[in-house]
């Protein structure tokens with residue numbers, strides 16, 4: 001079976017240096033928030049051109065702690081997208097605030113900035129765009145609306161390390177940004193991890209305290225916090241991966257370009273248009289088609305995995321039924337959830353594997369056309 005993603009393949013490439021780093025951590029005796037975490041924070045801040053990076057336990061915590069840094073809680077509203085991983089909205093609710101959804105643009109699958117202004121109320125505190133599948137959200141208009149209305153912008157960049165918008169890396173555009181190091185993400189480790197980036201010192205200071213039980217000085221607690229720290233082992237592995245992330249992203253982009261070229265002429269399957277000014281890093285490569293289920297069955301016969309991100313929009317999730325979302329509220333997001341599917345794309349995917357995927361998809365088209 002050709003999988004959708006294969007994190008092991010990218011790690012095998014650097015296995016020796018990773019094992020070496022793991023041994024070093026083992027013998028160092030320092031296992032949590034040590035020198036590797038500090039180096040990782042500095043390197044990621046430098047790479048993104050921000051002044052602060054704060055490593056945390058996972059991407060979801062990165063979102064929760066960012067919202068808390070902005071003092072967002074009970075009674076507040078945060079504008080976000082209904083077409084994303086559940087954690088985006090879950091984090092907003094975790095802090096006591098309410099997610100207010102706006103529909104997405106069908107071409108980018110990202111929040112449609114034109115629909116934001118209508119949703120702003122006196123309770124709105126922040127906009128939380130997601131750079132879905134590795135494609136940057138339309139940040140210029142989002143930042144403009146936020147500045148005009150005195151709102152914070154928190155980027156959910158969990159799927160998009162290395163993507164850029166108008167020459168700026170995602171994670172350096174909003175007031176705060178959140179990344180996940182979950183094994184399938186572009187920059188990942190062999191467990192959970194996350195990081196928050198910002199150029200606001202006060203936010204960074206607050207998040208550093210919150211991630212360690214609200215404490216700035218050991219055993220003196222200024223506020224109620226969390227235990228949300230990154231382990232040295234993961235930081236050491238991530239430092240190795242950071243040396244390769246540009247190459248790996250380049251590899252994803254190359255595979256995506258080939259798919260775009262070879263699948264462009266199909267009639268039953270549609271490509272998501274390639275962005276012009278922006279750098280999409282293809283955390284996932286998605287197609288859409290009204291015949292999705294048939295195509296998935298066809299590809300399975302050829303031992304090709306597919307996956308649906310995401311089969312149910314957030315406003316229709318059972319856990320969020322208290323928000324009273326209804327079918328028809330966000331037509332673009334709903335249409336995507338009914339038609340979208342991802343095909344295999346990952347660093348280390350061989351060209352013969354890609355040939356196989358391409359010819360299987362073309363054979364589906366040939367079968368239905370005759």
Ligand SMILES: *Cc1c(COP(=O)(O)O)cnc(C)c1O
Pocket residue numbers: 058059060061084085087088130156158159179180181182192193194
């Ligand atoms: C993965 C992901 C998260 C959560 O990250 P975890 O590290 O799994 O907690 C949040 N938002 C989006 C868009 C994601 O893809």
